[in-house]
Amino acid sequence: MLCNASLSVTLNATYKASFSIDSLSKMRGLSPSEKQIIGDCAETTGDALDELQESLKALANMQGSNHSANEMSDLKTWVSAALTNEYTCTDEFDGQKVREAVKNTINKRVLYLAKLTSNYLALFNLLY
Template identity: 30%
Template sequence: MGRAILAWLILLSLAICPIKSNTIFLYKSCNKTLYPQLCYVYLSPFISRIGTSPRLLAQTALAATLSTTRSTSKNLTIYSRTHKITKRESGALQDCLEEISDSAYELHISMVEMGKVRSGSDFLFNMNSIETWVSAALTDDDTCTDGFSAKSMNGELKNVVRKQKLLATNGTMVFKTKWRYQHSMS
């Protein structure tokens, strides 16, 4: 009898305070990523939109990553125009911009693919396709900073790209642990 009352009270409190259940869902989901605090900071503004939907969480995580990737590209472009850098640094920066542009494209395609996912015979194909695109974006992010060996490029610029890489890693983990798992069980 006591357990039934407790269960009823919990259900009632969740109905009265849906934001709390959304917060718990996001908190638990972000705790499964490599960078939980970063995950929570970037996704908490969308908590009412996400609710407790693994699909919306995965879409929002990838959208936040794509937005940050595009912002990173703009910041790198501005940096290249406003800072005096050597010819070698300029080449490394141009290579990085190309990689970040590729990453943005691949994240965009992964979101398009996510919209195509339905249960059925193509499910695994679509899921693997999304993982492939996101993995390619992560590889591009890693490759971006390979040429950043000069002191000026190793600090400020690497930090800008690193933040974007961390978000991409989190977005991938949210996709794999929440949405893919939920859909593979249905």
């Protein structure tokens, strides 16, 4: 039950982050590199969202006492992939000239998501 709540909070935050990052693309005067970074980040955040949704489905299937090692492994893989996708957003800042508003919005959202996702993964590992 606790894992389900934690994953739901993480998924909800990912929805909000995805919306926030998408809204950045509507800013005026974006440079080509900023447009690329925002687009790539929107894509990887969307991928993280998909992976967390799959994780939530897998967790729902595991609610009984009989869950296989494969189910647990799949869930961990999806959550770990979501975490990797979240961090990919900030990787693109290296060597690029990006205005502070764009950089700060992405960093703030991504770091929060990464904390939630990491906390969920730790909780899952502790309980399962």
